[in-house]
Amino acid sequence: MATFSKASFNAAAYLKFRPDYSPRLYSALFNYHRGQRDLAVDVGTGTCQVAKALAPLFGIVQATDPSETMVKSASTNVASNITVSVASAEQLPFPDTSADLVVSGQAAHWFELSKFYAEAYRLLKADVGTGPGQLGPYWESGRQIVDDKYPGFEDVARAAGFKDVERWEYPAKGQMIEKNFSLNDFQQYLKTWSAYKTYGDRHPDQPDPVDVFIEDMAKREKVTDREEVWEVEWPGVVIIGRK
Template sequence: MVTSSSIDHFSSTSKEYSFSRPLYPDTLYKYLSDVTPNKNVAWDCATGNGQAAIGLCKHFKNVIASDASKGQLDYQFERTNIRYEMFPAEKADIGDNSVDLITVAQAAHWFDLDKFYKEVIRVGKSNGILAIWSYGMHQIDKDIDKISARLNVNGDILGKYWPPETNYVQDDYKTIPFPFKEILAPKFEMNVYWSLDDLISYMQTWSAVKRFNNEKKFNPLNLIIDELEKLWGNHEDQKVVKWNINIRIGKIHS
Protein backbone atom coordinates (compact mmCIF):
# COMPACT_ATOMS: atom_id res chain seq x y z
CA MET A 1 0.00 0.00 0.00
CA VAL A 2 1.25 3.49 -0.87
CA THR A 3 0.62 5.43 2.34
CA SER A 4 -0.45 9.04 2.71
CA SER A 5 3.01 9.87 4.01
CA SER A 6 4.45 8.39 0.81
CA ILE A 7 2.18 10.64 -1.20
CA ASP A 8 3.51 13.66 0.67
CA HIS A 9 7.12 12.55 0.33
CA PHE A 10 6.94 11.71 -3.38
CA SER A 11 4.53 14.37 -4.62
CA SER A 12 5.36 16.25 -7.81
CA THR A 13 7.72 18.70 -6.16
CA SER A 14 10.81 20.00 -7.85
CA LYS A 15 13.10 18.21 -5.42
CA GLU A 16 11.54 14.79 -5.90
CA TYR A 17 11.34 15.30 -9.66
CA SER A 18 15.05 16.05 -9.70
CA PHE A 19 16.09 12.94 -7.82
CA SER A 20 13.59 10.38 -9.14
CA ARG A 21 14.21 10.71 -12.88
CA PRO A 22 16.43 8.45 -15.02
CA LEU A 23 19.60 9.90 -16.56
CA TYR A 24 20.14 10.36 -20.28
CA PRO A 25 23.07 8.37 -21.67
CA ASP A 26 26.43 9.99 -22.36
CA THR A 27 26.24 8.64 -25.92
CA LEU A 28 23.39 11.09 -26.58
CA TYR A 29 25.47 14.13 -25.62
CA LYS A 30 28.46 12.84 -27.56
CA TYR A 31 26.29 12.45 -30.65
CA LEU A 32 24.85 15.96 -30.30
CA SER A 33 28.38 17.30 -30.01
CA ASP A 34 29.43 15.39 -33.12
CA VAL A 35 26.62 16.84 -35.27
CA THR A 36 27.12 20.41 -34.02
CA PRO A 37 29.85 22.18 -36.04
CA ASN A 38 30.86 24.67 -33.33
CA LYS A 39 30.99 23.93 -29.63
CA ASN A 40 31.19 27.30 -27.94
CA VAL A 41 27.66 27.75 -26.54
CA ALA A 42 24.85 25.29 -25.88
CA TRP A 43 21.46 26.35 -24.52
CA ASP A 44 19.55 23.74 -22.54
CA CYS A 45 16.01 25.09 -22.40
CA ALA A 46 13.65 24.03 -19.60
CA THR A 47 16.66 22.52 -17.88
CA GLY A 48 14.93 21.64 -14.62
CA ASN A 49 17.71 20.83 -12.18
CA GLY A 50 20.25 20.81 -15.01
CA GLN A 51 20.48 17.12 -15.83
CA ALA A 52 20.98 17.64 -19.56
CA ALA A 53 23.16 20.70 -18.95
CA ILE A 54 25.55 18.51 -16.97
CA GLY A 55 25.88 16.17 -19.93
CA LEU A 56 26.37 19.02 -22.38
CA CYS A 57 29.01 20.86 -20.35
CA LYS A 58 31.46 18.03 -21.00
CA HIS A 59 31.34 18.77 -24.73
CA PHE A 60 30.65 22.52 -24.99
CA LYS A 61 32.74 25.43 -23.73
CA ASN A 62 29.73 27.21 -22.20
CA VAL A 63 26.21 26.08 -21.36
CA ILE A 64 23.21 28.31 -20.68
CA ALA A 65 20.69 26.34 -18.63
CA SER A 66 17.32 28.06 -18.39
CA ASP A 67 14.01 27.29 -16.76
CA ALA A 68 10.84 29.24 -16.07
CA SER A 69 10.55 27.63 -12.62
CA LYS A 70 12.61 28.89 -9.70
CA GLY A 71 11.64 25.76 -7.82
CA GLN A 72 13.40 23.59 -10.39
CA LEU A 73 16.50 25.78 -10.45
CA ASP A 74 16.78 25.61 -6.66
CA TYR A 75 18.10 22.05 -7.11
CA GLN A 76 20.57 22.81 -9.89
CA PHE A 77 23.82 20.90 -10.35
CA GLU A 78 26.64 23.44 -10.34
CA ARG A 79 29.49 23.40 -12.85
CA THR A 80 31.94 26.18 -13.67
CA ASN A 81 30.89 26.38 -17.32
CA ILE A 82 27.11 26.26 -16.75
CA ARG A 83 25.19 29.52 -16.30
CA TYR A 84 21.69 29.07 -14.88
CA GLU A 85 19.04 31.60 -15.87
CA MET A 86 15.32 31.93 -15.15
CA PHE A 87 13.20 32.85 -18.16
CA PRO A 88 10.48 31.21 -20.26
CA ALA A 89 11.33 29.22 -23.37
CA GLU A 90 9.34 31.64 -25.50
CA LYS A 91 11.25 34.74 -24.35
CA ALA A 92 14.91 33.89 -23.99
CA ASP A 93 17.32 36.34 -22.44
CA ILE A 94 19.98 35.35 -24.97
CA GLY A 95 21.63 37.39 -27.71
CA ASP A 96 20.87 37.01 -31.40
CA ASN A 97 22.90 34.51 -33.44
CA SER A 98 24.88 33.31 -30.41
CA VAL A 99 24.05 29.64 -29.75
CA ASP A 100 25.54 26.57 -31.43
CA LEU A 101 23.21 23.90 -29.99
CA ILE A 102 19.77 24.19 -28.42
CA THR A 103 18.34 21.24 -26.49
CA VAL A 104 14.98 20.56 -24.86
CA ALA A 105 14.66 17.37 -22.82
CA GLN A 106 11.16 16.10 -21.98
CA ALA A 107 9.61 19.57 -22.13
CA ALA A 108 9.01 20.87 -25.66
CA HIS A 109 5.42 19.57 -25.70
CA TRP A 110 4.57 22.10 -22.97
CA PHE A 111 5.80 25.10 -24.98
CA ASP A 112 4.02 27.56 -27.23
CA LEU A 113 6.00 26.07 -30.09
CA ASP A 114 5.44 28.88 -32.59
CA LYS A 115 6.93 31.42 -30.17
CA PHE A 116 9.69 29.08 -29.04
CA TYR A 117 10.78 28.27 -32.57
CA LYS A 118 10.98 31.99 -33.36
CA GLU A 119 13.39 32.30 -30.44
CA VAL A 120 15.35 29.29 -31.70
CA ILE A 121 15.78 30.96 -35.09
CA ARG A 122 16.70 34.27 -33.45
CA VAL A 123 19.39 32.98 -31.07
CA GLY A 124 20.71 30.09 -33.18
CA LYS A 125 23.87 30.56 -35.22
CA SER A 126 23.80 30.08 -38.99
CA ASN A 127 25.05 26.50 -38.60
CA GLY A 128 23.27 25.86 -35.30
CA ILE A 129 21.45 22.68 -34.30
CA LEU A 130 18.19 22.10 -32.40
CA ALA A 131 17.44 18.84 -30.59
CA ILE A 132 14.22 18.07 -28.72
CA TRP A 133 13.49 14.71 -27.14
CA SER A 134 11.09 12.87 -24.90
CA TYR A 135 10.55 9.44 -23.41
CA GLY A 136 7.30 7.66 -22.72
CA MET A 137 6.30 4.72 -20.57
CA HIS A 138 9.01 2.60 -19.03
CA GLN A 139 9.52 -1.02 -20.05
CA ILE A 140 10.43 -3.86 -17.69
CA ASP A 141 8.84 -7.12 -18.84
CA LYS A 142 5.62 -8.04 -20.62
CA ASP A 143 3.62 -8.72 -17.46
CA ILE A 144 4.66 -5.61 -15.57
CA ASP A 145 4.32 -3.55 -18.75
CA LYS A 146 0.65 -4.57 -18.97
CA ILE A 147 0.10 -3.02 -15.56
CA SER A 148 2.05 0.11 -16.52
CA ALA A 149 -0.16 0.48 -19.60
CA ARG A 150 -3.13 1.10 -17.30
CA LEU A 151 -1.36 4.29 -16.19
CA ASN A 152 -0.53 5.51 -19.69
CA VAL A 153 -2.26 8.21 -21.75
CA ASN A 154 -4.75 5.67 -23.10
CA GLY A 155 -4.96 3.65 -19.87
CA ASP A 156 -8.10 3.07 -17.81
CA ILE A 157 -6.67 4.52 -14.58
CA LEU A 158 -4.80 7.70 -15.49
CA GLY A 159 -5.81 8.20 -19.12
CA LYS A 160 -8.02 11.25 -18.62
CA TYR A 161 -5.66 12.79 -16.08
CA TRP A 162 -2.81 13.30 -18.52
CA PRO A 163 -2.85 16.75 -20.18
CA PRO A 164 -3.49 16.72 -23.96
CA GLU A 165 0.08 17.84 -24.65
CA THR A 166 1.32 14.43 -23.55
CA ASN A 167 -0.18 12.95 -26.70
CA TYR A 168 2.98 14.16 -28.42
CA VAL A 169 4.96 11.97 -26.02
CA GLN A 170 2.60 9.05 -26.59
CA ASP A 171 3.22 9.47 -30.34
CA ASP A 172 7.00 9.25 -29.77
CA TYR A 173 7.32 12.93 -30.81
CA LYS A 174 6.53 11.95 -34.38
CA THR A 175 3.57 14.35 -34.54
CA ILE A 176 5.04 17.32 -32.70
CA PRO A 177 5.54 20.30 -35.06
CA PHE A 178 9.18 20.53 -36.12
CA PRO A 179 9.74 22.96 -39.02
CA PHE A 180 13.45 22.33 -39.47
CA LYS A 181 15.57 20.31 -41.87
CA GLU A 182 15.94 17.08 -39.98
CA ILE A 183 18.99 15.02 -39.23
CA LEU A 184 18.26 11.32 -38.88
CA ALA A 185 19.47 10.27 -35.46
CA PRO A 186 20.40 6.81 -34.16
CA LYS A 187 18.35 5.18 -31.44
CA PHE A 188 19.07 6.05 -27.83
CA GLU A 189 17.66 4.58 -24.66
CA MET A 190 17.95 4.92 -20.90
CA ASN A 191 18.53 1.93 -18.66
CA VAL A 192 18.57 1.79 -14.87
CA TYR A 193 18.56 -0.91 -12.20
CA TRP A 194 15.69 -0.05 -9.88
CA SER A 195 13.96 -1.57 -6.91
CA LEU A 196 10.18 -1.49 -6.71
CA ASP A 197 10.45 1.44 -4.30
CA ASP A 198 12.55 3.32 -6.87
CA LEU A 199 9.89 2.72 -9.51
CA ILE A 200 7.09 3.90 -7.20
CA SER A 201 9.07 7.02 -6.32
CA TYR A 202 9.44 7.78 -10.02
CA MET A 203 5.76 7.24 -10.79
CA GLN A 204 4.83 9.52 -7.90
CA THR A 205 6.40 12.44 -9.82
CA TRP A 206 3.89 12.13 -12.67
CA SER A 207 1.51 15.06 -13.02
CA ALA A 208 -1.37 12.66 -13.77
CA VAL A 209 -0.86 10.92 -10.42
CA LYS A 210 -1.09 14.25 -8.64
CA ARG A 211 -4.23 15.25 -10.57
CA PHE A 212 -5.91 11.92 -9.83
CA ASN A 213 -5.03 12.20 -6.15
CA ASN A 214 -6.35 15.76 -5.95
CA GLU A 215 -9.66 14.75 -7.51
CA LYS A 216 -10.23 11.28 -6.03
CA LYS A 217 -8.47 11.88 -2.70
CA PHE A 218 -6.46 8.68 -2.90
CA ASN A 219 -3.29 7.58 -4.62
CA PRO A 220 -3.97 5.85 -7.98
CA LEU A 221 -0.87 3.70 -7.49
CA ASN A 222 -2.80 1.89 -4.77
CA LEU A 223 -4.86 0.35 -7.58
CA ILE A 224 -1.88 -1.48 -9.03
CA ILE A 225 0.60 -1.89 -6.19
CA ASP A 226 -0.61 -5.37 -5.12
CA GLU A 227 -0.21 -6.71 -8.66
CA LEU A 228 3.21 -5.10 -8.96
CA GLU A 229 4.37 -6.63 -5.68
CA LYS A 230 3.31 -10.13 -6.77
CA LEU A 231 5.23 -9.82 -10.03
CA TRP A 232 8.23 -8.04 -8.58
CA GLY A 233 9.05 -10.09 -5.52
CA ASN A 234 10.93 -8.35 -2.73
CA HIS A 235 10.77 -4.56 -2.89
CA GLU A 236 14.56 -4.43 -2.72
CA ASP A 237 15.06 -6.69 -5.75
CA GLN A 238 16.41 -4.72 -8.71
CA LYS A 239 15.18 -5.02 -12.26
CA VAL A 240 16.28 -3.39 -15.50
CA VAL A 241 13.97 -0.49 -16.38
CA LYS A 242 14.21 0.88 -19.92
CA TRP A 243 12.93 3.94 -21.77
CA ASN A 244 13.26 4.65 -25.48
CA ILE A 245 14.38 8.21 -26.20
CA ASN A 246 12.41 9.80 -29.05
CA ILE A 247 14.47 12.59 -30.54
CA ARG A 248 14.05 15.16 -33.31
CA ILE A 249 17.21 16.93 -34.50
CA GLY A 250 17.33 19.66 -37.10
CA LYS A 251 19.39 22.43 -38.63
CA ILE A 252 18.10 25.76 -37.38
CA HIS A 253 18.92 27.57 -40.61
CA SER A 254 18.88 25.59 -43.84
Protein backbone atom coordinates (compact mmCIF):
# COMPACT_ATOMS: atom_id res chain seq x y z
CA MET A 1 0.00 0.00 0.00
CA ALA A 2 2.97 2.30 0.53
CA THR A 3 3.46 2.51 -3.24
CA PHE A 4 -0.05 3.88 -3.80
CA SER A 5 0.44 6.38 -0.98
CA LYS A 6 3.48 8.05 -2.51
CA ALA A 7 2.89 11.53 -3.90
CA SER A 8 4.75 10.47 -7.05
CA PHE A 9 2.30 7.63 -7.77
CA ASN A 10 0.48 8.21 -11.07
CA ALA A 11 -3.15 7.96 -9.94
CA ALA A 12 -4.40 9.42 -13.23
CA ALA A 13 -2.88 6.52 -15.18
CA TYR A 14 -4.31 4.10 -12.64
CA LEU A 15 -7.78 5.51 -13.28
CA LYS A 16 -7.38 5.48 -17.06
CA PHE A 17 -6.01 1.98 -17.57
CA ARG A 18 -7.42 -0.19 -14.80
CA PRO A 19 -10.22 -2.50 -16.06
CA ASP A 20 -13.80 -2.16 -14.80
CA TYR A 21 -15.91 -4.90 -13.30
CA SER A 22 -18.50 -6.47 -15.60
CA PRO A 23 -22.12 -5.29 -15.37
CA ARG A 24 -23.02 -8.96 -14.96
CA LEU A 25 -20.98 -9.13 -11.78
CA TYR A 26 -22.91 -6.17 -10.38
CA SER A 27 -26.15 -7.82 -11.46
CA ALA A 28 -25.23 -10.99 -9.56
CA LEU A 29 -24.23 -8.90 -6.54
CA PHE A 30 -27.57 -7.12 -6.44
CA ASN A 31 -29.44 -10.38 -6.91
CA TYR A 32 -27.76 -11.44 -3.67
CA HIS A 33 -28.31 -8.11 -1.91
CA ARG A 34 -31.81 -7.84 -0.52
CA GLY A 35 -31.56 -4.88 1.83
CA GLN A 36 -32.22 -1.19 1.48
CA ARG A 37 -30.08 1.02 -0.72
CA ASP A 38 -29.55 4.08 1.41
CA LEU A 39 -25.80 3.84 2.08
CA ALA A 40 -23.00 1.83 0.45
CA VAL A 41 -19.40 1.87 1.67
CA ASP A 42 -16.60 1.16 -0.81
CA VAL A 43 -13.41 0.29 1.09
CA GLY A 44 -10.02 0.69 -0.59
CA THR A 45 -11.78 2.59 -3.34
CA GLY A 46 -8.66 3.63 -5.25
CA THR A 47 -9.99 5.83 -8.04
CA CYS A 48 -13.66 5.09 -7.22
CA GLN A 49 -14.39 2.62 -10.01
CA VAL A 50 -16.70 0.56 -7.81
CA ALA A 51 -18.11 3.61 -6.05
CA LYS A 52 -19.10 5.13 -9.40
CA ALA A 53 -20.95 1.95 -10.36
CA LEU A 54 -22.81 1.97 -7.04
CA ALA A 55 -23.74 5.66 -7.16
CA PRO A 56 -26.85 5.33 -9.40
CA LEU A 57 -28.22 2.58 -7.16
CA PHE A 58 -27.65 3.98 -3.67
CA GLY A 59 -28.67 7.20 -1.99
CA ILE A 60 -25.16 7.79 -0.64
CA VAL A 61 -21.82 6.11 -1.38
CA GLN A 62 -18.99 6.56 1.10
CA ALA A 63 -15.69 5.73 -0.62
CA THR A 64 -12.57 5.35 1.52
CA ASP A 65 -8.90 4.73 0.85
CA PRO A 66 -5.82 5.03 3.06
CA SER A 67 -3.91 6.75 0.26
CA GLU A 68 -4.26 10.53 0.19
CA THR A 69 -2.90 10.47 -3.38
CA MET A 70 -5.71 8.17 -4.50
CA VAL A 71 -8.38 10.13 -2.66
CA LYS A 72 -7.22 13.44 -4.11
CA SER A 73 -7.36 12.02 -7.64
CA ALA A 74 -10.68 10.21 -7.16
CA SER A 75 -12.61 13.07 -5.59
CA THR A 76 -12.25 15.36 -8.63
CA ASN A 77 -14.66 13.50 -10.90
CA VAL A 78 -17.41 11.70 -8.99
CA ALA A 79 -21.20 11.92 -8.70
CA SER A 80 -22.63 14.31 -6.12
CA ASN A 81 -23.76 11.44 -3.87
CA ILE A 82 -20.22 10.01 -3.54
CA THR A 83 -18.05 11.20 -0.66
CA VAL A 84 -14.38 10.23 -0.79
CA SER A 85 -12.30 10.23 2.39
CA VAL A 86 -9.01 8.97 3.77
CA ALA A 87 -9.54 6.00 6.11
CA SER A 88 -8.10 2.56 6.76
CA ALA A 89 -10.14 -0.57 6.16
CA GLU A 90 -9.57 -1.57 9.77
CA GLN A 91 -11.01 1.64 11.28
CA LEU A 92 -13.83 3.12 9.24
CA PRO A 93 -15.33 6.45 10.39
CA PHE A 94 -19.01 5.50 10.18
CA PRO A 95 -21.62 4.67 12.86
CA ASP A 96 -22.67 1.16 13.84
CA THR A 97 -25.41 -0.43 11.71
CA SER A 98 -25.39 2.47 9.26
CA ALA A 99 -24.52 0.74 5.96
CA ASP A 100 -26.67 -1.36 3.65
CA LEU A 101 -23.67 -2.63 1.68
CA VAL A 102 -19.92 -2.85 2.34
CA VAL A 103 -17.70 -3.77 -0.61
CA SER A 104 -14.06 -3.80 -1.63
CA GLY A 105 -12.88 -4.13 -5.22
CA GLN A 106 -9.64 -6.12 -5.38
CA ALA A 107 -8.14 -4.28 -2.42
CA ALA A 108 -8.70 -6.73 0.45
CA HIS A 109 -5.24 -8.28 0.01
CA TRP A 110 -3.91 -5.05 1.59
CA PHE A 111 -6.16 -5.33 4.65
CA GLU A 112 -5.73 -6.90 8.07
CA LEU A 113 -8.58 -9.19 7.15
CA SER A 114 -9.98 -10.11 10.56
CA LYS A 115 -10.13 -6.44 11.57
CA PHE A 116 -11.75 -5.45 8.28
CA TYR A 117 -14.44 -8.11 8.60
CA ALA A 118 -15.11 -6.98 12.16
CA GLU A 119 -15.53 -3.40 10.90
CA ALA A 120 -17.81 -4.50 8.06
CA TYR A 121 -19.93 -6.48 10.51
CA ARG A 122 -20.14 -3.47 12.83
CA LEU A 123 -21.22 -1.14 10.02
CA LEU A 124 -23.84 -3.30 8.35
CA LYS A 125 -27.50 -3.19 9.18
CA ALA A 126 -29.07 -6.49 10.11
CA ASP A 127 -30.34 -8.66 7.27
CA VAL A 128 -33.88 -7.50 6.47
CA GLY A 129 -34.84 -10.71 4.70
CA THR A 130 -36.94 -11.82 7.64
CA GLY A 131 -38.18 -8.44 8.88
CA PRO A 132 -41.77 -7.16 8.97
CA GLY A 133 -43.35 -7.22 5.52
CA GLN A 134 -40.57 -9.44 4.14
CA LEU A 135 -41.12 -12.89 2.71
CA GLY A 136 -38.03 -14.66 4.07
CA PRO A 137 -39.70 -16.68 6.86
CA TYR A 138 -42.68 -17.64 4.67
CA TRP A 139 -40.81 -19.91 2.26
CA GLU A 140 -41.05 -23.65 2.71
CA SER A 141 -37.86 -25.28 3.99
CA GLY A 142 -36.79 -26.61 0.58
CA ARG A 143 -36.34 -23.07 -0.69
CA GLN A 144 -33.05 -22.74 1.18
CA ILE A 145 -31.62 -25.55 -0.95
CA VAL A 146 -32.36 -23.48 -4.06
CA ASP A 147 -30.90 -20.32 -2.52
CA ASP A 148 -27.75 -22.24 -1.58
CA LYS A 149 -27.49 -23.55 -5.18
CA TYR A 150 -28.09 -27.23 -4.43
CA PRO A 151 -25.11 -27.78 -2.11
CA GLY A 152 -23.48 -31.21 -2.16
CA PHE A 153 -25.62 -32.56 -5.00
CA GLU A 154 -22.57 -33.38 -7.12
CA ASP A 155 -21.10 -35.43 -4.25
CA VAL A 156 -24.27 -37.50 -4.10
CA ALA A 157 -24.13 -37.97 -7.87
CA ARG A 158 -20.54 -39.22 -7.68
CA ALA A 159 -21.45 -41.57 -4.84
CA ALA A 160 -24.19 -43.01 -7.05
CA GLY A 161 -21.58 -43.82 -9.73
CA PHE A 162 -21.80 -40.83 -12.07
CA LYS A 163 -18.56 -39.63 -13.63
CA ASP A 164 -17.42 -36.34 -15.17
CA VAL A 165 -19.70 -34.57 -12.69
CA GLU A 166 -19.60 -30.81 -13.11
CA ARG A 167 -21.23 -27.81 -11.44
CA TRP A 168 -22.02 -24.84 -13.69
CA GLU A 169 -22.83 -21.65 -11.86
CA TYR A 170 -24.11 -18.31 -13.13
CA PRO A 171 -22.51 -16.20 -14.45
CA ALA A 172 -19.56 -18.45 -15.35
CA LYS A 173 -21.59 -20.36 -17.94
CA GLY A 174 -23.62 -17.38 -19.12
CA GLN A 175 -27.31 -16.70 -18.71
CA MET A 176 -29.15 -19.48 -16.92
CA ILE A 177 -32.73 -18.20 -16.66
CA GLU A 178 -33.99 -15.10 -18.41
CA LYS A 179 -37.22 -13.38 -19.35
CA ASN A 180 -38.22 -9.99 -20.70
CA PHE A 181 -40.39 -8.20 -18.14
CA SER A 182 -41.98 -4.82 -17.73
CA LEU A 183 -42.09 -3.64 -14.13
CA ASN A 184 -45.81 -4.42 -14.08
CA ASP A 185 -45.10 -7.95 -15.35
CA PHE A 186 -42.40 -8.38 -12.73
CA GLN A 187 -44.84 -7.32 -10.05
CA GLN A 188 -47.25 -10.05 -11.14
CA TYR A 189 -44.42 -12.61 -11.29
CA LEU A 190 -43.49 -11.89 -7.66
CA LYS A 191 -47.09 -12.56 -6.70
CA THR A 192 -46.75 -16.14 -7.99
CA TRP A 193 -44.26 -16.94 -5.21
CA SER A 194 -45.52 -19.42 -2.63
CA ALA A 195 -44.10 -17.23 0.15
CA TYR A 196 -46.23 -14.32 -1.05
CA LYS A 197 -49.37 -16.49 -0.82
CA THR A 198 -48.44 -17.74 2.65
CA TYR A 199 -47.70 -14.20 3.88
CA GLY A 200 -51.04 -12.93 2.56
CA ASP A 201 -52.94 -15.78 4.20
CA ARG A 202 -51.34 -15.06 7.56
CA HIS A 203 -51.43 -11.26 7.39
CA PRO A 204 -54.56 -10.27 5.43
CA ASP A 205 -54.68 -6.84 7.06
CA GLN A 206 -51.07 -5.89 6.31
CA PRO A 207 -49.92 -3.88 3.25
CA ASP A 208 -49.16 -5.99 0.21
CA PRO A 209 -45.36 -6.60 0.45
CA VAL A 210 -44.91 -6.93 -3.33
CA ASP A 211 -46.76 -3.69 -4.06
CA VAL A 212 -44.63 -1.90 -1.45
CA PHE A 213 -41.44 -3.36 -2.95
CA ILE A 214 -42.38 -2.40 -6.51
CA GLU A 215 -43.24 1.17 -5.51
CA ASP A 216 -39.89 1.48 -3.77
CA MET A 217 -38.05 -0.08 -6.72
CA ALA A 218 -39.74 2.28 -9.21
CA LYS A 219 -38.75 5.26 -7.08
CA ARG A 220 -35.14 4.16 -6.62
CA GLU A 221 -34.60 3.22 -10.27
CA LYS A 222 -36.53 6.30 -11.47
CA VAL A 223 -38.88 4.19 -13.60
CA THR A 224 -41.49 6.37 -15.27
CA ASP A 225 -42.87 3.84 -17.79
CA ARG A 226 -43.89 0.65 -16.03
CA GLU A 227 -44.63 -1.04 -19.35
CA GLU A 228 -41.04 -0.56 -20.58
CA VAL A 229 -39.52 -4.00 -21.12
CA TRP A 230 -36.37 -5.03 -19.24
CA GLU A 231 -34.23 -8.14 -19.65
CA VAL A 232 -34.18 -9.98 -16.32
CA GLU A 233 -31.65 -12.67 -15.44
CA TRP A 234 -31.65 -15.10 -12.52
CA PRO A 235 -28.60 -16.75 -10.99
CA GLY A 236 -28.66 -20.51 -11.06
CA VAL A 237 -26.71 -23.73 -11.13
CA VAL A 238 -26.61 -26.79 -13.39
CA ILE A 239 -25.24 -30.11 -12.07
CA ILE A 240 -24.46 -32.66 -14.76
CA GLY A 241 -22.76 -36.06 -15.02
CA ARG A 242 -22.36 -39.12 -17.20
CA LYS A 243 -23.12 -42.75 -16.44
